[in-house]
Amino acid sequence: MKAAGGAGSVVGGEFVLLGGWGFTGDLTLLRLPVANLLHHKLRTALCAAAVGIGVAMMVVQLSLSHGTLNEVAQRMESVDAELIVLPRHANVIFQGGAIFPDTYVELIESAALEGEPVVAKAIPVFLDTVRLGGQQQRLFGIDPADMDGFLGSRRLRQGDLFPGGRAFKQRIEQLRGNSRRYDPERVTSDEVRRACELIIDTRLARVGGYSVGDVTEVFGQRFRIVGVVEAGVAGRVFAPIQTIRHILNGGVPWSSMFFVKLRDPGQAEVVADALARKLNANVELKTQYGSLLRDSFSQVYTYINVASAVALAVCFLFIMLTMYTLILERTREIGILKSLGATKRYVMAIVVWESVLVCSAGTVFGILLAYGIRVVIEATMPLQTVDIQWRWLVLAVAVGLVGGAISALYPGYRAARLDPAAALSFE
Amino acid sequence: MSDAILTARGICKDYRDGDRVAHVLRGIDLTVERGEFVAVMGPSGCGKTTLLNVLGLMARPTSADVLLVDGADCLSLSDRGRTTVRRERIGFVFQRFNLLRTISARGNIDLALQLRGAALDGQAARVLREVGLEECVHRKPGHLSMGEQQRVAIARAVACRPAIVLADEPTGNLDSANTQLVIDLFRRFHDAYGLTVIMITHDAGCASAADRILHMKDGMLEPVE
Structure with a gap:
């Protein structure tokens, strides 16, 4: 059977050719x-x-x-230390109060493993909160001498590192002499005023429009911003610990927590266990801070x-x-x-x-x-x-x-x- | 020697609406030879479209004795098997053209070829040329006249080399000039390639192009000439 017209053909009634169609492509x-x-x-x-x-x-x-949370954790991990000592029942979002007397500094620094001292330095921190930049900020009260450990590789962008705070520390040490305490009445309001200093980080400075020389009220005192440091340091707000203790604690040298710098960072876990037993406190690895923080916010x-x-x-x-x-x-x-x-x-x-x-x-x-x-x-x-x-x-x-x-x-x-x-x- | 491409015996189709039953097809017997052009005429509502749907495996008969399409026993086939027969052996042309409006004339034909698993290789363009629409390859149906749309629909139906083309009132929406064009196309494909066509129509003039005309009335077929 042939198709008419020659344009195609039919075999058994089925098309085999229609205008030369082929089937390729997709x-x-x-x-x-x-x-x-x-x-x-x-x-x-x-x-x-x-x-x-x-x-x-x-x-x-x-x-x-x-x-x-990661940013907070990274800031805490920027501190030149390996361990964090917190009150036994406190977690990492612990906000304020000071329950460790300064004898803890000696206890921590005297820790030893097999008779060998393991702690290079205990860094006391007095934590509290202040309102700056429109929101609550955690204030780190630290010894002015420890500021370098908190700065690490980050730079001071403006100002100075607690000039008044360093002088106030010397004055307090002079008043204490060999005693653990001093009479706060012997500190003049002018001396306190000169020691009311804050160092903030660049992010807070940008948010609050702060710069060196600005004054803000904290704990009922007029605190002056004396320095602005690169963001990434542990706290957004630092103040001299001696000033904070004087204002909030009647000069009693207690702390909220400690950073602990070890002689051998490789021993961190072992030392943490030993310190926890010795101090009856919560001792955490600094590197665990992030996961502890996330657990707290689960x-x-x-x-x-x-x-x-x-x-x-x-x-x-x-x-x-x-x-x-x-x-x-x-x-x-x-x-x-x-x-x-x-x-x-x-x-x-x-x-x-x-x-x-x-x-x-x-x-x-x-x-x-x-x-x-x-x-x-x-x-x-x-x-x-x-x-x-x-x-x-x-x-x-x-x-x-x-x-x-x-x-x-x-x-x-x-x-x-x-x-x-x-x-x-x-x- | 008989070479039937479609054999239907005792085709019945009922539609139920609650307790009411409409007997739309009442024992249709039909044999269409390979290469035959058959026209089915009848008044509205007599069951012509239902018959085409059953023969085209778009609807299952309520009861039937025989339904063979190009040798395939369609009564025993599963839905998947019926789909395969429909895809590989049957082409449809509808009164309302039923082109996919989101794709071009060529895309409509390519899609049919793709569903059949055929390679494309430009045959859509060739078949569009055969129906005189080589200029409309890339136009979407919305940009074609009704006559052009129906010619694209015919091109789509024949592009897949079906054993049989079922046309349901293909000229029902067309003016007389386009009606003649469409009928000429069916006739040309039939004459040139031995295309088997079953066409439903109201138009006696269109029906006269067929080799055989059947009349349908009250769900049954009667030969007219």
Whole structure:
């Protein structure tokens, strides 16, 4: 049997040639979903924006909470010491009060292993809180002589390191003589006034608009900012410990905590155990500070994680609803696909791919938005640290893609099960 | 010697709406030879579209004795098997064209080829040229006239080399000039390539292009000539 016209031939009634057709090349499964998305630009943009906002919220919340705590931990770890001695029942977010008498300095420094002294130096710190830069700040009362240990490689940007505080320390030592205490009545208000000095870090200086010479009220006294140090040091606010003890403690030389510098940093764990037993105190490795801090905030993290999950769930419900509506709206198109012989799996794949593509775009948008929010937060709230880490970005991409696919499963399933004849007659 | 490409015996299709049952097809018997052009005429509501849906495996008959499409026993096939037969052996042309509006004329044809697992190699452009639409390759359906859309739909149906093309009122939405173009296309593909066509139409003029005309009434077929 020959076809007429010579343009083709029929063998056994089947085409073997029609206009010289050949069959090479391919069309990817993505072409139709991409075309659908581009055809409905506004809807696509809104869906992507919904996912993006959820992703950005998750990334920013995680980056802000972890970033802020990590920044605190890194600052504490910048101190030139290996151990931290805290009161036995205090945790690392312990805020204030001084319960260690200065005899602890001698106890710590006299610690030995197998008869060999192991501690190079005990650095007392008097912790309290002050309000500066519009929020509560932890104040580190330290001996002016220890400031170098806190600075490490960071530089003094402006001013000086407690000139009045050093003089006040000498005056107190003179008054004490060989005694542990002195009579605070013998210190004049003028001497105290000259010793009321603060050193702040550059971030706090930027937030509060502070510079050297500025005066602010702390503990009912007028404290003068005498130095600004590079951010990254343990505290944002330092004051001479002798001044703080004089004002808050009647000059009694007690401390809130100690940093302990060891002769051999490699012995840190062993010395920590020995010191804990000896002092009946909580002795932690400085390197463990970050995880201790995170443990202390575990409930906050739970809240943040739940809040992020809820935000994302709402976004993906929105996607599911949109895809479901889309299926209803596109019932006829699905009927067309089925009339062309599209399998259920193919129809489902089209719907899922469409959702995954939207969510991919949304995830990219969300990540960019998170970076934008970081810029805004750091510009308006410089004390907050938004540390966008790779793991949050990987998590965002995974959540975006998996969430997109899962959100489309049910609408895709509904689409796949549509009766082709009924779908084609859908108005 | 008979070379039937479609054999249907005792095809019945009922639709239920609560307690009411509508007997839309009442024992259809139909045999179509390979390369035959058959027109089915009948009043609205007589079951023509339902018949086409059953023959095209878009709907299952309520009961049937035989339904063979290009040798495949379609009554015993699963949904997946019916989909495969539909994809590989049947082409559809609808009154409302039923093109995917988000992709171009060529994209519509490519998609059909892709679903069939055929390579593309520009044959969409070639078949569009065959229907006189070489200028419209990249246009989306919304930018084509109704006559052009129907020609794209015909190109899509024949591009996959189906054993049989089922056309449901293909000229129902067209003016007389486009009606003639469409009928000429069916006739040309039929004459040139031995395309088997079953076409439902209200238009006696269109039906006259067919080799055989069947009349359908109250869910049953009667030969007219």
